[in-house]
Amino acid sequence: MFDFMFGLVLRNAQAGGLPLQGTEIAAKWDTLYGFLFWLSVFFFILIVGGMIYFAVKYRHQKGHRTKYITGNHSLEIVWTVIPTVLLLVIFSWGYYVYRAMVQAPPGAYEIRVIAKQWMWQFQYDDGRLTLGEVFVPMNQPVKMVMSSEDVLHSFFIPNFRVKQDVVPGMYTTVWFEATVPGRHQIFCAEYCGTSHSEMLANLYVLEPGEWEAWKKGKKPTSVASGGGTGSTQAPTGALALGGLAEQGKKLMTTKGCLACHSDDGSPKVGPSYKGIYGHKVEFVDGSSTTVDDNYLRESIENPQAKVVKGFAPVMPPFKGLLSEDEMNAILAYIKSLK
Ligand SMILES: [Cu+2]
Numbered sequence: 001m002f003d004f005m006f007g008l009v010l011r012n013a014q015a016g017g018l019p020l021q022g023t024e025i026a027a028k029w030d031t032l033y034g035f036l037f038w039l040s041v042f043f044f045i046l047i048v049g050g051m052i053y054f055a056v057k058y059r060h061q062k063g064h065r066t067k068y069i070t071g072n073h074s075l076e077i078v079w080t081v082i083p084t085v086l087l088l089v090i091f092s093w094g095y096y097v098y099r100a101m102v103q104a105p106p107g108a109y110e111i112r113v114i115a116k117q118w119m120w121q122f123q124y125d126d127g128r129l130t131l132g133e134v135f136v137p138m139n140q141p142v143k144m145v146m147s148s149e150d151v152l153h154s155f156f157i158p159n160f161r162v163k164q165d166v167v168p169g170m171y172t173t174v175w176f177e178a179t180v181p182g183r184h185q186i187f188c189a190e191y192c193g194t195s196h197s198e199m200l201a202n203l204y205v206l207e208p209g210e211w212e213a214w215k216k217g218k219k220p221t222s223v224a225s226g227g228g229t230g231s232t233q234a235p236t237g238a239l240a241l242g243g244l245a246e247q248g249k250k251l252m253t254t255k256g257c258l259a260c261h262s263d264d265g266s267p268k269v270g271p272s273y274k275g276i277y278g279h280k281v282e283f284v285d286g287s288s289t290t291v292d293d294n295y296l297r298e299s300i301e302n303p304q305a306k307v308v309k310g311f312a313p314v315m316p317p318f319k320g321l322l323s324e325d326e327m328n329a330i331l332a333y334i335k336s337l338k
Pocket residue numbers: 115118152153154188189190191192196199
């Protein structure tokens with residue numbers, strides 16, 4: 001028992017009490033955290049020490065009365081300016097790391113994450129689905145595009161120091177560049193019902209050779225012995241094998257989208273999908289937006305929310321008619337039509 005506790009203390013002391021640093025962002029957060037921690041220690045000692053010192057030094061003494069002090073300008077300037085400067089430093093430092101954390105570099109490898117009570121599902125560009133485990137390349141930026149099938153969840157990888165809410169009805173993203181190969185724990189960090197605490201998944205960072213093998217459809221050898229509880233599935237039902245975009249194209253045919261939309265740039269009843277992603281679209285009410293995942297999702301689930309200029313509001317709403325993985329496939333197809 002003592003050995004165990006001593007071991008724990010020692011291990012935590014070595015890591016500064018924090019989990020392993022699996023990304024550069026993790027190191028950046030830890031430095032900022034260390035700064036905040038030692039700053040707090042410094043002021044704790046200064047304030048509590050001062051309090052005790054003054055309480056003792058100016059304790060009640062018979063026949064002694066302290067003179068009445070009404071103000072001290074230099075003291076007031078000091079206690080205004082120093083905390084202001086410190087707060088500005090903390091703000092800009094935090095903002096700088098936060099920006100690096102939320103802005104994925106262009107060209108990051110995209111993985112779709114679907115959260116549901118109580119599991120994590122991952123969808124890759126090649127059309128594969130994994131449950132409870134996800135494979136990512138080492139030293140390459142990876143962007144997770146996440147949605148929820150039911151309630152609010154939160155995708156948390158402690159080793160990478162990234163965490164993001166996963167919200168039903170919209171996409172949120174998180175990105176990282178993993179630098180430490182092997183297994184990393186994924187948690188759900190938002191209470192989401194009975195089995196919330198069991199909503200776990202394993203993230204495996206693969207070294208280049210292994211990553212190539214995984215892309216070719218082989219399960220990495222290092223993982224087989226890792227005791228992962230997850231499983232890899234070929235897509236089922238409407239999602240036959242093929243790239244994610246390929247699955248999306250097939251879905252568009254079966255769902256009747258291609259009756260009104262083309263993929264070659266020619267308008268039909270509705271606008272063509274070709275080249276819309278990342279570009280500006282104008283609406284009948286004169287407003288406009290840049291086409292991204294959330295806009296596309298809204299256009300499909302609730303087409304009348306924003307009606308594209310030059311077209312009639314005749315598209316039927318598909319809300320509730322497409323599963324999360326089907327929606328992901330459709331978006332992948334639209335995105336592939338550059
Ligand atoms: Cu959850």
